[in-house]
Amino acid sequence: MGEVVNAIVAVAVIFFIFRWATSGSSSPNDERRSAAAALGFRPKPVTQEMVNHVHAVFPDIPPDNIRFDLLRTGSVELTSNKILERGFLEAPPAAYYTVYPPAEAPVPQPSSGSRPASASSTSSSTKQPSLIERYSLHDRLEGVVSASEIEVGGKAKWEDTAEKREASLQERKAQMILAARQRMLAQRQKESASE
Known part of the structure; x- marks a missing residue:
């Protein structure tokens, strides 16, 4: 009977020592639990x-x-x-x-018209290509007269083959890019005329 009591006390002591020793090392788990809660x-x-x-x-x-x-x-x-x-x-x-403490607001970058010369020279090396350059639409810029002439939106006709569907999608993208460019140019003209 005495040996059983000694074994139970030994197991209890080992359990509490193990629990005490591992409680300090589980701080990331505690943070996750508190975040989840x-x-x-x-x-x-x-x-x-x-x-x-x-x-x-x-x-x-x-x-x-x-x-x-x-x-x-x-x-x-x-x-x-x-x-x-x-x-x-x-x-x-x-x-x-x-x-999670609030994130600091990102510093707004100046618009392209008000950039200092040093900033524009450093950013020119990492300048992203425009949509006109990315989709090779330079040859179609001369033929576009106004945004109203570009047909944008509407339902696309379902083509028979995947190649025709892809070509149709590319054409719709090109039309949307050209229409957006024309709207942007018209807006800039209105703004410059009002100044």
Whole structure:
């Protein structure tokens, strides 16, 4: 009988020593548990690069909204699709800010017209190609007179083969790009005329 009591006491002591020793090393797990308790779901790992990538594509969406949705989905693609479908991301709840402090607002970049010379020279090496350059529409710029002449939108006719469907899609993209360019030029003319 005495040996059984000694064995039970020894197991209890070992259990409490093990629990005490491992309680200090489980702080990342405790943070995850507290984040899951505060947010109501288990957050997925999110890097700042993921937030920056989505924010670069959708600059009008606040970074905190992006991070909150990425914590739910864990995927840049799913978050981007949600923005494309809805047009917005819901704001995080107040509990989010207890776990993740608010992100600093990004410094707005000056528009291309008001750039200093040094900034324009450094950014010219990393300048992204325009849509006109990307889709090789230079030859079609001379033929476009006004935005009303470009037929944009409407339903596309379903083509028989994948090649014809792809060509139709490319043509619709080209028409949309040219129409958007014409609207932008017309707007700039109105603005310059009103000044």
